[in-house]
Amino acid sequence: MSMRSSRIIDVATSRLVVRGGFLLFFVWICVRLLGFAAWARGVGGYVPRPEAVAGILPVGHYTSFFAWLRGGGWDALLPAGLVIILGALALSLLFKRGFCGWICPLGSIWEFAGVLGRKLLGRNLRPPHWLDITARTLRYLMAGSIVFWLASVPIDSAIAFRTLPYMWVADIKIIEGFMTPVFLGAWLLGFVLSMLFGSVWCRYACPLGGWYGAIGTMSVCAVERDEATCIHCSKCTKACHAFVDVERVKRRVAAPECDGCMDCVRVCPVPTALQAKALGRIRVPYQVWPLLVVGLWLVLYAGAKMTGHWDTTIPDATFKQVISSGVLEQRTPGGL
Ligand code: SF4
Numbered sequence: 001m002s003m004r005s006s007r008i009i010d011v012a013t014s015r016l017v018v019r020g021g022f023l024l025f026f027v028w029i030c031v032r033l034l035g036f037a038a039w040a041r042g043v044g045g046y047v048p049r050p051e052a053v054a055g056i057l058p059v060g061h062y063t064s065f066f067a068w069l070r071g072g073g074w075d076a077l078l079p080a081g082l083v084i085i086l087g088a089l090a091l092s093l094l095f096k097r098g099f100c101g102w103i104c105p106l107g108s109i110w111e112f113a114g115v116l117g118r119k120l121l122g123r124n125l126r127p128p129h130w131l132d133i134t135a136r137t138l139r140y141l142m143a144g145s146i147v148f149w150l151a152s153v154p155i156d157s158a159i160a161f162r163t164l165p166y167m168w169v170a171d172i173k174i175i176e177g178f179m180t181p182v183f184l185g186a187w188l189l190g191f192v193l194s195m196l197f198g199s200v201w202c203r204y205a206c207p208l209g210g211w212y213g214a215i216g217t218m219s220v221c222a223v224e225r226d227e228a229t230c231i232h233c234s235k236c237t238k239a240c241h242a243f244v245d246v247e248r249v250k251r252r253v254a255a256p257e258c259d260g261c262m263d264c265v266r267v268c269p270v271p272t273a274l275q276a277k278a279l280g281r282i283r284v285p286y287q288v289w290p291l292l293v294v295g296l297w298l299v300l301y302a303g304a305k306m307t308g309h310w311d312t313t314i315p316d317a318t319f320k321q322v323i324s325s326g327v328l329e330q331r332t333p334g335g336l
């Protein structure tokens with residue numbers, strides 16, 4: 001393969017391009033969802049309702065997901081949320097925190113802030129070790145508690161939650177809430193913190209990231225280091241945005257913080273010293289890893305779409321009725 005085509009493949013499979021693409025797609029579907037809400041309020045032309053925004057409702061959909069696992073049936077009203085959860089779990093089992101590392105739009109914003117910080121300041125600062133460990137431990141405890149709580153919601157309550165009109169339009173409410181002054185201030189604060197310290201939300205706070213990270217420790221594929229050929233140049237450790245000390249890893253990178261970004265493998269000057277591998281044996285070229293992550297994601301989406309497990313079964317007219325009744329302006333589900 002020529003240097004030029006190799007360079008093109010490198011750029012096409014880079015995090016900037018893949019994550020940027022998913023982020024732009026997410027912004028686009030949010031705009032479409034707001035267009036749908038405007039139509040429902042009678043102030044705009046019809047825009048088909050996009051389903052993928054369901055990913056921003058993890059509490060509601062995880063409650064529904066665990067109810068489904070326990071025999072509560074598939075959510076036919078808003079099924080896209082369950083498909084997204086299944087996709088994120090499948091990625092975690094196969095490609096570390098692949099959802100966090102390549103797809104999550106929120107993570108992409110903080111990641112790009114971290115990259116900007118590294119460009120402007122030379123590096124992201126690392127909190128003292130004791131604080132880093134304490135904050136990460138608290139995050140995993142919080143993630144475990146939340147997952148336990150969601151998994152324990154009685155099946156009847158979870159099924160009843162699916163039928164709440166508030167749940168049907170919660171994605172619109174959240175997107176509109178993101179644009180309020182309080183949230184805009186929080187976005188700005190998060191951006192500045194991420195510029196200084198890297199993705200603080202993903203590392204210390206996001207419960208979903210903790211859950212996917214814990215599952216990712218059992219991932220089929222992972223980065224592996226070969227002590228015999230490593231020349232200890234430290235490039236991998238310096239490249240790792242998740243602060244994994246790759247150079248000192250005995251063999252397999254098991255750290256739950258690893259999101260399979262492949263940056264360490266990309267920069268390693270010795271081809272055999274650091275490689276992504278499946279089952280510890282089969283080499284996965286670093287350019288192929290994101291193709292597998294995105295490919296699996298798209299296959300799951302296409303499969304769900306074609307088999308009727310993606311689109312809502314709630315008619316547009318019902319959404320219009322619910323939204324025009326003012327449910328979006330109510331403060332809590334209890335107000336229904
Ligand atoms: S640089 Fe390597 S160890 Fe660090 S998150 Fe990316 S793949 Fe994992």
Ligand code: SF4
Nearest residue numbers: 230231233234236268
């Ligand atoms: S970049 Fe490669 S050679 Fe350098 S320390 Fe890491 S594994 Fe070893």
